[in-house]
Amino acid sequence: MTHPMIEVLHLPVSHIEALREAAAAAYPDECCGLLVGEGAAALTVTEVIPVLNVAETPERAFAIDPQKQFDVLRATRGTDRRVIGHYHSHPNGHAIPSARDLAMAHDPAAVWVVVGITAGGVSEMRAFVCPAGAPAFVEVPIDAG
Numbered sequence: 001m002t003h004p005m006i007e008v009l010h011l012p013v014s015h016i017e018a019l020r021e022a023a024a025a026a027y028p029d030e031c032c033g034l035l036v037g038e039g040a041a042a043l044t045v046t047e048v049i050p051v052l053n054v055a056e057t058p059e060r061a062f063a064i065d066p067q068k069q070f071d072v073l074r075a076t077r078g079t080d081r082r083v084i085g086h087y088h089s090h091p092n093g094h095a096i097p098s099a100r101d102l103a104m105a106h107d108p109a110a111v112w113v114v115v116g117i118t119a120g121g122v123s124e125m126r127a128f129v130c131p132a133g134a135p136a137f138v139e140v141p142i143d144a145g
């Protein structure tokens with residue numbers, strides 16, 4: 001199975017707001033969750049699903065609750081909805097994937113949305129993919145459509 005290069009991520013304002021709220025609610029820990037959507041080169045997020053961060057050190061890492069991930073994958077199987085990726089927050093304010101994130105980037109089709117937040121609030125939100133064979137993340141423009 002090949003994956004088309006993702007050119008843009010359509011992220012409706014209501015979902016941007018949900019991501020901002022999730023990051024603020026979890027601060028100073030990282031939040032995380034799944035993104036359900038549709039499309040190929042142009043992806044559209046249709047649903048934001050918050051998931052418990054089960055990392056041992058949630059203030060500097062995230063781990064999506066595997067049971068919840070399994071439940072969502074099962075619920076979307078055979079439908080036109082699918083998990084297109086996930087999101088998490090960085091309480092250091094920088095929406096740049098970390099070395100730890102890169103080590104976890106095994107799925108070339110997964111979109112990563114990273115929310116930078118500080119005590120003052122959300123500072124930035126960026127999207128990335130890590131194409132197969134690529135040594136680094138590639139940024140995908142977010143269109144707040």
Ligand SMILES: [Zn+2]
Nearest residue numbers: 088097098101
């Ligand atoms: Zn991260």
